[in-house]
Amino acid sequence: MRQLAQDASNQRTLQSLVYAHGHRSGVRAPLPVDEVVRQAALLLDAGVLRLAQAPPRESSVPPPFSGPRTERVSAPVEEPVWLRLQVVDDVTDVPIAGVQLRIQLDDRSEQQARTDSEGRIDLRDVPKGNAHVLSVLKGATLDNTLALVRTGGPWSQQKLAKSGQRARVASAPRFLARVTQHRVIDGETLESVAEMYGLTVEELTRFNWDTTDAADIERHLILDVGCTRKGSRGQYVFTREDDPGILYVPRPEAVPRLPVEHSHILRVKRVPEPRHFLFSL
Known part of the structure; x- marks a missing residue:
């Protein structure tokens, strides 16, 4: 009881209880702490008062507002998105190396690339959506320019593997127009x-x-x-x-809206060359 009375708030509570039960009712001066403790002990012993463990007092300062509690969900890991193009001769199916192309992507970025010895352009980590294949004309001449015949979907890997055909790596670029x-x-x-x-x-x-x-x-x-x-x-x-x-x-040539995560084939042909005339006297 003396330990409880060391707290000023407990002292006031015990004093109120002692006065409420008639002790020292005629005396206006406050009782000394020791007397309050003694009187309270007597009331406790007589069964008038009971001790109970109170829940811990909450802090008077409200916790800072942090908004609604949400579960943290880890962002899904996205697989890299890819695009593959291949340029082949429309008649012979032979891949054509060194073809300069511009590829515009759905995030408005643009890449320039040249087909490799298998006539391919492989792009990794591209945004989802579509790709737009555009021609490059700077440096184009009639001798090194190809005309687009048609586009197609995925080509037969087995057919290309059996043929074993590879394009010679061009010493100079080729163009599509x-x-x-x-x-x-x-x-x-x-x-x-x-x-x-x-x-x-x-x-x-x-x-x-x-x-x-x-x-x-x-x-x-x-x-x-x-x-x-x-x-x-x-x-x-x-x-x-x-x-x-x-x-x-x-x-300029343009092949619009080719979906990514697909392989696309561009079938091309040689551009007709001007006829040569010989004059004699």
Whole structure:
């Protein structure tokens, strides 16, 4: 009891109990602590009071609010997402190495890659969704450009394994493009044709004949396009009578919305080359 009375709050409680049961009812001065303890002990002994263990008092300071309790769920581990492309000849099924391609992904990122000796491009850790395969035209010429014939789904691994065909690693890159055959008409010039397709004269002549040299260009205009007429400034102009009268114009190629986590085949063919004409006196 004396141990309990050491607490000031317990002292006040015991004093109230002693007064409530009539002890020292006529005395207004507070009882000494020892007397309160003695009187309380007498009441306890007489069975008037009982001791019980009270639950621990909660802190008067509320705990900081931490919001609703949620179970921590570990994020699922995602498997790497992949994409595979293969470029093959549409007639022979031979894979084609060194083809430069741009691959745009659904997160708006873009990668440039070149097909390997098996004609493949393998991409790892790509975002889910679709891929858009686009052509690269910088450096393209008629000799190193291929035209897309069609696209297909997964190819037969067994067929390729049996054939054992591998492409020779190209020393120079190859390109994929839509090639337009422009038939020249009266009054057109290299400048007007290039402007029509949004190209420079240098881009047009480099694609057709891999040159920007004026003398070489004039020779190709005679032999490959069949030009026979010159304009007032001494440059060759095109006419409807030019034979074959064709210029080749590269346009961007696009293969949209190829789903990732799949293998896709791009079947291509050689672009027709201009016919060569020999003149004799």
